[in-house]
Amino acid sequence: MSEIVAARTPSYSRIELATVTSRAQANLLGNIHGGEVLKLADSTAGVVAQRHSGGPAVTAALDEMAFLEPVRVGDIVRTFGQINWVGSSSMEIGVRIETQPWDATTELRHVGSAYFVFVAIDTAGAARPVPALDPESEDDRRRMQEAEIRRAHRLAKRQEIEAVRLS
Ligand SMILES: CC(C)(COP(=O)(O)OP(=O)(O)OC[C@H]1O[C@@H](n2cnc3c(N)ncnc32)[C@H](O)[C@@H]1OP(=O)(O)O)[C@@H](O)C(=O)NCCC(=O)NCCS
Incomplete structure (x- = not known):
């Protein structure tokens, strides 16, 4: 029988991680490869999911990843993860990615969201x-509503594609 756990707040699992990027993560243009940024975001979301659920959790889907600005070698990358929505066993986690350029003082740039x-x-x-x-x-409630919209679109898209395949 599974243990009943009380509802948890977003702040229970919210997390901020930081790392310094290196040349090994660069693409042919000399900026940080998009996959490296995605990996950091995925790892951040994974920590949030494990904290909220109190155990192991796996990535099932990536709903959206927006790359807004390049990340350069040596930049400090900060990721902020927060749980937006939960179902029965699934969770949507939003990750905001910011960089602090290595050659600037404290200016943070929003470079992506996922x-x-x-x-x-x-x-x-x-x-x-x-x-x-x-x-x-209010922000938590807005994020929850927005996550429900993304879930509804995801399910509708899947059903539409399945209907076309069966037709
Ligand atoms: C994710 C996984 C556990 C789901 O298993 P499953 O047998 O399809 O699970 P179910 O059909 O019982 O669905 C369980 C939940 O997952 C959700 N889910 C399953 N596949 C999903 C997908 N592709 N996108 C979004 N949600 C999904 C379902 O909506 C359901 O949510 P709910 O319980 O909140 O209503 C399984 O597909 C898996 O292990 N995938 C590989 C994960 C992995 O290795 N990730 C690392 C990527 S390299």
């Missing part, structure tokens, strides 16, 4: 229930 769906899993790799989400602020 929305991940994580699914909490048990020791057999099957989906397991997650605690409900207890939004604390």
